[in-house]
Amino acid sequence: MKKINSAAELNQLQEAAKKRIDPDQPCIALCTGTGCLAYGTQKLVDKFREEIQARSLEDKVTIRTTGCHGFCERGPMAVIHPKKVFYQRIKLDDIPDIIDKTVLNDEVINRLLYKDPQTKERIALEEEVPFYKKQMRLVFGMNGLIDPTSIEDYLGIGGYGALAKALGGMQPQGVIDEMIAANLRGRGGGGFPTGWKWDATRKADGDPKYVICNADEGDPGAYMDRSLLEGNPHAVLEGMNIGAYAIGSSQGYIYVRNEYPLAVANITLAIEKARELGLLGDNIMGSDFSFDIVINRGGGAFVCGESSALFASIEGRTGEPRAKYVHATDRGLYNKPTVLNNVETWANVPLIVDKGSDWYASIGTENSKGTKIFSLVGKINNTGLVEVPMGITLREIIFEIGGGIPKGRKFKAVQTGGPSGGCIPEKHLDIPVDFDELAKLGSMMGSGGMIVMDERNCMVDVAKYFLSFLEGESCGKCTPCREGVLQMRKILDRICEGNGTMDDLDTLEWMGQAIADGSLCALGGSAPNPVLTTIRFFRDEYEAHIRDKKCPAGVCKALITYDIDPETCTGCHVCARICPTEAATGEKKELHTINQETCIKCGACFEACKFDAVKVS
Amino acid sequence: MKQKVTQIIQKYNSDKGFLVPILQDVQKEFNYLPREALSAVGTVLNLPMSRIYEVATFYKAFHLRPRGRHQLSLCLGTACHVRGAPLIQDNIERALDIKAGETSDDLEFTFETVNCLGACALGPILVVDEEYQGQVTLSKTNKMLKKLGKKVATDDEED
Numbered sequence: 001m002k003k004i005n006s007a008a009e010l011n012q013l014q015e016a017a018k019k020r021i022d023p024d025q026p027c028i029a030l031c032t033g034t035g036c037l038a039y040g041t042q043k044l045v046d047k048f049r050e051e052i053q054a055r056s057l058e059d060k061v062t063i064r065t066t067g068c069h070g071f072c073e074r075g076p077m078a079v080i081h082p083k084k085v086f087y088q089r090i091k092l093d094d095i096p097d098i099i100d101k102t103v104l105n106d107e108v109i110n111r112l113l114y115k116d117p118q119t120k121e122r123i124a125l126e127e128e129v130p131f132y133k134k135q136m137r138l139v140f141g142m143n144g145l146i147d148p149t150s151i152e153d154y155l156g157i158g159g160y161g162a163l164a165k166a167l168g169g170m171q172p173q174g175v176i177d178e179m180i181a182a183n184l185r186g187r188g189g190g191g192f193p194t195g196w197k198w199d200a201t202r203k204a205d206g207d208p209k210y211v212i213c214n215a216d217e218g219d220p221g222a223y224m225d226r227s228l229l230e231g232n233p234h235a236v237l238e239g240m241n242i243g244a245y246a247i248g249s250s251q252g253y254i255y256v257r258n259e260y261p262l263a264v265a266n267i268t269l270a271i272e273k274a275r276e277l278g279l280l281g282d283n284i285m286g287s288d289f290s291f292d293i294v295i296n297r298g299g300g301a302f303v304c305g306e307s308s309a310l311f312a313s314i315e316g317r318t319g320e321p322r323a324k325y326v327h328a329t330d331r332g333l334y335n336k337p338t339v340l341n342n343v344e345t346w347a348n349v350p351l352i353v354d355k356g357s358d359w360y361a362s363i364g365t366e367n368s369k370g371t372k373i374f375s376l377v378g379k380i381n382n383t384g385l386v387e388v389p390m391g392i393t394l395r396e397i398i399f400e401i402g403g404g405i406p407k408g409r410k411f412k413a414v415q416t417g418g419p420s421g422g423c424i425p426e427k428h429l430d431i432p433v434d435f436d437e438l439a440k441l442g443s444m445m446g447s448g449g450m451i452v453m454d455e456r457n458c459m460v461d462v463a464k465y466f467l468s469f470l471e472g473e474s475c476g477k478c479t480p481c482r483e484g485v486l487q488m489r490k491i492l493d494r495i496c497e498g499n500g501t502m503d504d505l506d507t508l509e510w511m512g513q514a515i516a517d518g519s520l521c522a523l524g525g526s527a528p529n530p531v532l533t534t535i536r537f538f539r540d541e542y543e544a545h546i547r548d549k550k551c552p553a554g555v556c557k558a559l560i561t562y563d564i565d566p567e568t569c570t571g572c573h574v575c576a577r578i579c580p581t582e583a584a585t586g587e588k589k590e591l592h593t594i595n596q597e598t599c600i601k602c603g604a605c606f607e608a609c610k611f612d613a614v615k616v617s
Numbered sequence: 618m619k620q621k622v623t624q625i626i627q628k629y630n631s632d633k634g635f636l637v638p639i640l641q642d643v644q645k646e647f648n649y650l651p652r653e654a655l656s657a658v659g660t661v662l663n664l665p666m667s668r669i670y671e672v673a674t675f676y677k678a679f680h681l682r683p684r685g686r687h688q689l690s691l692c693l694g695t696a697c698h699v700r701g702a703p704l705i706q707d708n709i710e711r712a713l714d715i716k717a718g719e720t721s722d723d724l725e726f727t728f729e730t731v732n733c734l735g736a737c738a739l740g741p742i743l744v745v746d747e748e749y750q751g752q753v754t755l756s757k758t759n760k761m762l763k764k765l766g767k768k769v770a771t772d773d774e775e776d
Contacts, residue, residue, distance in 0.1 A: 035736045038749035072738030220694035223735030258641060258678055259734065299637045299676025302732065316636035318675040377696035377737035384738060415695065451695045465698050469732065475675075578756065578770045580711065602711070603704045604755045 003278030005286035007164040010155075013277075017156035021145060026061045026103050027081040029144055033068025033227055034262055036075040044076055047095050061103055064153075067143040067231015067266075070385040071131050074114060079126050079144060086126035087112040117381065117403060131382045134401050136363070136371050139347050140224070140387040143231035148266045151273040154234040160279055162350035166242050167287045170353075175246040176202060179349070181357035183369045188214055188305070188342030189420065189446045190522075191368075191435040194349075197339055200329035202247045204337035209249040211240055212333065212340045214310060215256035215263070218302035219418030220469065222449035224373040224385050225343035229256065229263035232347065233270035237280065237293065239346030242353055244291040247339055252293040255310055258300060268295060302419075302473035306521050307332070307340050309475065320477045321521035342447065344373055364390035368434030376402050378451040379409065388433070395429040398452055409454040412553075413538070417446030419466045419473075420526030422533025423459060442533040444526070458555035459538040460545055464492040466530040470523065481524025484515035488531060497558040500546040505535060554616035557601045561617055564605075566591050568613040575605035575614065621646055622657040633662050636672055640679060649680040685720045685727035687765055690744040694733030697740035705741055706730060708755050712762050712769050726765075 004010050021027075028048060032041050048063050069077060074088035080102050087098065087109070094112060101107040113122040114129050123129050146153035154160070166175050180195030201209060213236060217225040229236060240252050256264055271293055274280040282290045301319045303309045309319035311333045332338025348370060352360045361369050368390040374397065377383050381403035388397060394414060398404070405411050413423040422443030431437045435445050453462065467489040476482045488511055494500050512528030519525045535542060544550045551559040564575070564584075569591050575584040576592060583599040586592030594605070594614075606614040625642045629635035639662075643654050650673055659666050673679045689709060693702050710716055713726050720727040734742055739751030745761060753761075759769045 034734075035738050038736050038739055038742075038751055072736070075738070217735070218732065220698075220733035221696045221737055223733070223737065226735045259731065296635075297638055297641060298678075299641070299672075300678035301676050313637060314634065316632075316634040316672070318671055375737060377740070378699045383696075418695070449695065451699060453699050457699050462699070465695070469693075473732075578759070580708075580770055600711075602707060602755070603701075604708070607755050 001276050003276075005278065007168045007285065010160060010164050010285060013152075014155045014158060014161065017152040019156075020062075020150075020152055021156040024082045027064055028061065028098070028103065029064045029066050029079045029081060031067075031069040031075060031077050031144070032065040033072070033143075033230055034223075034260075035068065035072040036077065037262070039075045041076040043092060044078075044090060044095065047092050048099075051095050051099055055099065057099070057103075061099070064147050065149075066146060067148045068227035068385060069144045070135075070137075070140060070227075070387075071129075071382065072385070073381070073383040083124075084126045085124055086114060086129055088114050130403065131384065131386075131401055134392070134396060135387050136389045137387045138351060138363075138371050139235070139344065140228070140231075140373050140385060142235065143227065146232065148231050148233055149269055151234060151270065151277060154232070158354070159234055159350075160238055162353040163238050163241050163245075163279070164285060166245055166353055167285055167289060172202065172246045172248060175242060175353065178352060178357045179246070182352045182360040183367070184345065184348055184352060184360070185368060185435060186342060187344035187348070187372065187447065189219075189417070189444065191445055194341060194345055197329055197341070198243060198247050200327065201337045201339045204330045206331070206335075206337045208251055208336055209247055210333045210336060210338040211244045211247065211249045211252045212310070212314075212338060213240055213252070213254040213256075213346050214305060214307075214340055214342045215254055215260075215267075216298045216305040216310060217257060217260075217343070217447060218305045218473075219447045219449045221377050221415075221451045222375045222418060222447050224375055224448050226257075226260045226263050227385055228343050228347050228373075229260070230266050233263075233267045234274065235347045235350060236267070236343055237270055237274055239341075239349035240293065241280070241284065241291055242349050243339055243341065243346070245289050247337075249339070250290050250292070252291060253296055253314055253333070254293060255296045255298060255304070255314060258297040264295065264297060271295070301475070302469075303475045303521070303523050306523060309521070310340065311338070318475070320475045321523070323520055344448070365432055365434045367436055372433070372445070372448055374448045374450045376450050376452070378415075379405055379454040379457070380452040381406050390434045391432040393430050393432055394424065397433070397450065398429065402452065405452065405454050409456065411452070412455050412457060413453045413459065413462075415443075415451040415453065415462065415530070416449065417444035417526075417529070418449045419470050420444060420522065420529055421446050421449075422529045423453070423462065423537060424533070425537040442529060442536060444529070456553055456555070458551050458553035459534045459541045460492060460495055460551075461553075461555045463531045463534045464489060464496060467492060467527070470527045474523065474527075478518070478520040478524060480515045480518035481520070481527060484511055484518075485524070485527050487511065488515070488528065492531070495542065495545050496551070496556040498545065498549040498556075500542075502543075502546055504546070505539070505542060508532075508535060560601065561596060562594050562599060562601060562603075562606060563615050563617065564592050564594055565613045565615050568611050570611055570613070572610070574608045574610070578604045578608050580604065618647075618651070618653050619657040619660075622654055623661055626658065626661045631662060633664060636662070636664070636669070637676065640669075640673060644679060649683050652681075682720060683724060685724050687726050687746055688744075689726065689728045690731045690734075691717070691728070692732075692734045692736075692740065692742040692744075693730045694735075694737065694740070696733075696737035697742060700740045702741040704755060705743065705753060705758055708758055709762070712759070712767055
């Protein structure tokens with residue numbers, strides 16, 4: 001391919017590429033994000049191709065393998081253009097019907113439509129599905145339109161137009177002023193204003209300057225960054241390109257988790273394609289500006305999402321943070337001025353440059369602008385990635401977009417902000433979601449993980465889970481985090497085993513404060529949050545463990561017993577057959593019992609009993 | 618071995634900054650990081666063994682012991698945790714008689730836990746020899762272990 005030498009040449013290519021994604025042409029857009037691939041979507045793609053070929057429709061119908069559409073719960077899924085009919089849980093046998101009926105004859109196949117669990121109504125169009133209806137998919141919506149391995153597709157939706165605008169008519173400082181006016185805040189967790197970060201880096205002494213994309217998405221339960229890199233890698237590259245132009249950098253890095261092989265593959269390909277077209281490399285689009293990007297795969301350490309640890313890791317060292325009295329904007333990677341932004345932040349940049357800061361700042365709340373992508377997971381009916389305007393309430397996200405809690409169980413808490421965040425109870429579900437409101441509740445926005453829990457989840461166990469996670473991920477450099485988190489986890493172990501005392505709660509609180517105050521980086525600084533917020537909002541659950549020696553949710557093994565209810569047991573013998581320790585016994589068709597001496601509380605009988613006769617108490 | 622290591626390092630222009638990716642590639646080649654390979658990395662990059670050992674033991678992705686023929690990774694991300702992954706972990710540890718992070722003596726199985734695979738809709742997730750198995754239960758796990766040749770109680774047999 002020929003390199004693009006001017007904005008006019010880019011424009012020509014964009015116009016030519018537009019035909020590829022003509023919204024009026026028949027197209028089967030199949031989600032091939034990691035979630036859908038795990039459901040076996042690759043087989044569907046092959047079968048679609050085969051069937052289209054068998055009907056000699058290759059020229060008339062496009063099969064587009066796109067990135068994640070977000071509604072992971074209902075995969076494998078496809079959107080059939082031009083009408084945008086949404087089909088979910090597609091099986092191989094459905095494919096001939098989809099082509100013959102929907103694509104060729106405009107006929108909707110009822111059985112493949114999403115069924116609203118409340119109204120029982122089948123919904124045909126993607127935009128009418130409640131999961132999508134309340135969303136504002138400015139950044140993430142592009143995923144469904146393009147094949148991430150095709151730079152032409154990205155050009156076809158106007159891709160790299162923002163870069164051309166910046167290079168052609170904006171001074172670097174002008175770009176920065178736009179970012180400041182838009183008040184885009186960092187989507188990785190900190191929420192620091194991106195424009196100010198760029199401004200400081202531009203003004204800092206030192207050469208070269210670096211821009212880095214933080215794709216070390218370590219927050220368990222969050223996968224929006226991965227899905228953006230997989231589904232729309234060029235948006236991230238374009239954002240970085242603009243950032244580099246603004247601060248005066250010629251070298252960028254993408255630090256991406258090695259656990260995300262598809263993201264690594266797609267971003268690698270995207271960089272190659274961008275270089276071929278002269279959108280990365282020397283004299284981008286014929287200008288004086290040169291910039292290129294190197295990919296660095298992480299080694300599987302949560303702490304490397306922290307800026308100074310990330311720099312150390314790129315430099316080939318162990319990912320240990322350093323104290324932050326000198327900012328990365330002055331001395332970051334290789335001690336040079338560095339801008340580090342997260343994937344989602346970078347993906348927002350082209351939008352802001354393209355549509356202007358006024359437009360962007362009109363979305364959201366006073367101090368949190370734009371949209372945020374959340375990964376809505378856990379005990380929720382519609383698991384998936386949702387992009388919503390800042391200021392929407394938690395209740396709207398969980399109950400309207402997310403469809404509430406499965407199996408008619410009761411909502412207990414939502415955990416935001418990952419291991420650094422907190423658990424928010426029912427009574428606070430009506431707060432508007434933004435950086436400041438979440439912080440007021442002792443939680444945080446974080447990178448956007450939103451884990452929903454129901455009455456069967458034990459809050460002490462969840463707090464312990466996060467501490468164990470952080471204990472394993474602590475780099476060990478500073479004592480408050482290394483030793484403090486360990487000791488807090490030991491106290492929680494004790495409580496979960498029924499050996500806690502009421503004094504332990506006070507100890508957890510003051511220790512939590514000490515760890516937060518004394519730790520070197522944000523990992524330790526925010527480590528106590530899950531414990532402190534669960535004590536604040538679910539103190540009664542801690543007290544039940546300590547005083548009554550009971551785990552109300554039925555999770556903590558030392559405090560529960562499994563029994564068989566004589567009324568409901570049918571004597572089907574399944575429990576006895578699967579019990580690994582022969583604790584569950586009984587004659588067929590007669591009442592079975594569990595021997596508490598030998599029961600190891602593995603939960604096998606509870607899961608296997610079809611009559612719900614096994615009870616936890 | 619040294620030749621292979623040298624080839625990998627040359628791919629990265631012998632740049633010490635790429636120590637982590639270099640070790641990733643070396644591990645891909647040998648399935649783990651053998652001691653000889655690490656000293657070869659040290660010689661070629663002119664780095665002391667202590668530096669390489671520090672990095673190889675810091676990052677979770679690296680293994681200093683040989684890995685089993687079958688590799689099981691259980692996701693312990695928050696979404697999987699709240700959906701009951703810990704019970705699955707106990708079950709696999711009991712059936713294989715190894716703890717998470719260990720390899721069985723006969724080198725048949727390696728079992729480890731990972732922090733999040735980012736496919737939370739499918740939680741709890743177990744990856745068996747690179748194949749994702751979604752919404753796993755104790756009984757599904759047992760059937761899978763049985764298929765791989767482990768003796769476990771399942772409820773699908775006739776009695």
